[in-house]
Amino acid sequence: xxxxxxxxxxxxxxxxxxxxxxxxxxxxxxxxxxxxxxxxxxxxxxxxxxxxxxxxxxxxxxxxxxxxxxxxxxxxxxxxxxxxxxxxxxxxxxxxxxxxxxxxxxxxxxxxxxxxxxxxxxxxxxxxxxxxxxxxxxxxxxxxxxxxxxxxxxxxxxxxxxxxxxxxxxxxxxxxxxxxxxxxxxxxxxxxxxxxxxxxxxxxxxxxxxxxxxxxxxxxxxxxxxxxxxxxxxxxxxxxxxxxxxxxxxxxxxxxxxxxxxxxxxxxxxxxxxxxxxxxxxxxxxxxxxxxxxxxxxxxxxxxxxxxxxxxxxxxxxxxxxxxxxxxxxxxxxxxxxxxxxxxxxxxxxxxxxxxxxxxxxxxxxxxxxxxxxxxxxxxxxxxxxxxxxxxxxxxxxxxxxxxxxxxxxxxxxxxxxxxxxxxxxxxxxxxxxxxxxxxxxxxxxxxxxxxxxxxxxxx
Numbered sequence: 341x342x343x344x345x346x347x348x349x350x351x352x353x354x355x356x357x358x359x360x361x362x363x364x365x366x367x368x369x370x371x372x373x374x375x376x377x378x379x380x381x382x383x384x385x386x387x388x389x390x391x392x393x394x395x396x397x398x399x400x401x402x403x404x405x406x407x408x409x410x411x412x413x414x415x416x417x418x419x420x421x422x423x424x425x426x427x428x429x430x431x432x433x434x435x436x437x438x439x440x441x442x443x444x445x446x447x448x449x450x451x452x453x454x455x456x457x458x459x460x461x462x463x464x465x466x467x468x469x470x471x472x473x474x475x476x477x478x479x480x481x482x483x484x485x486x487x488x489x490x491x492x493x494x495x496x497x498x499x500x501x502x503x504x505x506x507x508x509x510x511x512x513x514x515x516x517x518x519x520x521x522x523x524x525x526x527x528x529x530x531x532x533x534x535x536x537x538x539x540x541x542x543x544x545x546x547x548x549x550x551x552x553x554x555x556x557x558x559x560x561x562x563x564x565x566x567x568x569x570x571x572x573x574x575x576x577x578x579x580x581x582x583x584x585x586x587x588x589x590x591x592x593x594x595x596x597x598x599x600x601x602x603x604x605x606x607x608x609x610x611x612x613x614x615x616x617x618x619x620x621x622x623x624x625x626x627x628x629x630x631x632x633x634x635x636x637x638x639x640x641x642x643x644x645x646x647x648x649x650x651x652x653x654x655x656x657x658x659x660x661x662x663x664x665x666x667x668x669x670x671x672x673x674x675x676x677x678x679x680x681x682x683x684x685x686x687x688x689x690x691x692x693x694x695x696x697x698x699x700x701x702x703x704x705x706x707x708x709x710x711x712x713x714x715x716x717x718x719x720x721x722x723x724x725x726x727x728x729x730x731x732x733x734x735x736x737x738x739x740x741x742x743x744x745x746x747x748x749x750x751x752x753x754x755x756x757x758x759x760x761x762x763x764x765x766x767x768x769x770x771x772x773x774x775x776x777x778x779x780x781x782x783x784x785x786x787x788x789x790x791x792x793x794x795x796x797x798x799x800x
Contacts, residue, residue: 369585370593372601374610377477379527381516384779388412390425391759394433399440399733399748403726409438411755414777419749431773437764439729440749441496441756441776443736444702445614445661446641446695449487450480450500450515450523454699464503465510469547469554470567472535473599474510476502480523483793486699491517491782492790493703494758494771497528499740501536501641504616505546507554507563509536511602512614514740518776519791532612532741534638535602537564539617539626540672561625568633571603578604606635612741613638618672620648627656639739641695644676647683650690659691659739660684664711681731682716682723693739694731705732710765725765754778 389411396404398419408423409416451463462479465471480500490498501512512534515526540557548555554563577594584591605611613630617623617640630637639659640646644667646653646660653660662684667676677683685692694709696702713728737747746754755778762769773789774782783789 366585366588366590367593370581372596374605377475377524377527379529380522380524381518381520381527381529383414383777384518384781386411386414386755386775386778386780388425388428389431389775389778390423390428391431391433391438391757392423394436394438394759395763396749397437397439397726397729397764398750399729400750401727401730403724406434407438409749409757411757411775411778414755414779416749416751416753416755418751431759433759436772437760437762437769438749439494439706439758439760439764440733440747441758441774442494442705442732443740443747444490444495444498444696444705444732445639445659445693445736445739446697447490447498447500447702448503448697449490449498449699449702450482450484451476451502452699453481453484454486454489464505466503466505466546469506469543469552469563470508470599471502471506471510472508472567472602474502475513475533476500476510476536477513477523477527480513480515480526482520482523482526483795485793485796486702487517488519488791488793488796489699490702491774492771492784494706494760494764494774495702496756496758496774496776496781497737497740497742497746498702499534499614501534501614504536504538504542506538507543507560508567508603509538509616511611512536514742516776518781528742530745532610533602533605534612534614534740535606537613537615537617537626539615539622540619541670542616557622561629564629565632567603568629568635571600571607572633574600575604575607607633609635612636612739614739615640616642618642618644619675620645623658624649624652627652627658639691639693642673642697643684644673644680647677647680650684650687653684654687654690657689657691659693659735661693661695661736661739663697664694664708664715678712678715679719679721681712682719682721685723685731686721691735691738692731693735695736706760706764706769707767708732710767710769713765725763728765 396407410418465474502510514528514531641661643660734747737743757775759773
């Protein structure tokens, strides 16, 4: 009998093992539902609408004077001059300004409702440094009157984040700013989740005060690294399960961990990082942290020292969400310049964003941008309204991973618009009409479009 060569014998054995595994009966495959609380949002009823003769800031860097925008079936159809549509209702907007709907990437409406009450303060699960298992959407009170006040300020989309007490604060959720009795009725369809992380003073103060880690910034970093190392192994276990099952094997199902599901979502590129991070050197370390464990470090919020590393942020594709003039309230928020946004913005491929983190300033985010423009131009920049509007529209949409759907007035995008009585960066500017997906959700002069929460019924 002819002997097989050793290499052929190994191949034959391998084929035999493979064939054996392929024929092994498989248990039902375990699939994790990544969206167990799905959006039930449906655009409100709308009709074709043509807004004519407005000063239009497109959100793409253009200003169009005496221009028109046509929207049908919830989408922007045309942007130009001398447009006509026989079946459309016409809004004459001579002397008025038209912009994309305003997007706030950092809000706590619904989880820190206004009026403030301790029983509704559900923003911080400050019981362990890593609370990646919590989701802000499970705390949202849709009746928060702040949503309506924000809508009157032109806010059409906003990200609700958990708080900053923890190294990992939990998942944030992006909402359409429409009246709804449920969170799901506001949830932006297909918008990716965000994971809130926090640098610096907050986590070390909260947990150091309890005599547990972290109590220092090096303790913060150690906490992040230990969590990501665990997440990498968790992802490896699930990826192996998927691969083995696809090969016809009957692998053991990894133990489900809700906390690690969120971190794995980041490693899989499905969940975006949002870092509460003030100081330049900490932002730089968070960028390196992402590179160490294989994820992108996303958007830095409250980035007061972003101007110091503007080139690094642009090079790494990070957005920086900033205030115009809010700083000095703690040590890590000390070293601010009023041209911060403009310096970040000046870099090639930058992503400068103006955010609120406030139930009050979210109502005037347009004028927050106006303050940045004034101070920046005073210090030698030349920033025009058609560019500045991107900080609260297109760039904000990019930060949230929804730039293909909203954030600019372009054909095919969602018809999210604000009609202003004046230059939106004027202190006298007021939103007169607000549209979400082509449906009017606010009209300053028509109470039918001034929704109220249960809390405000009977009040003026």
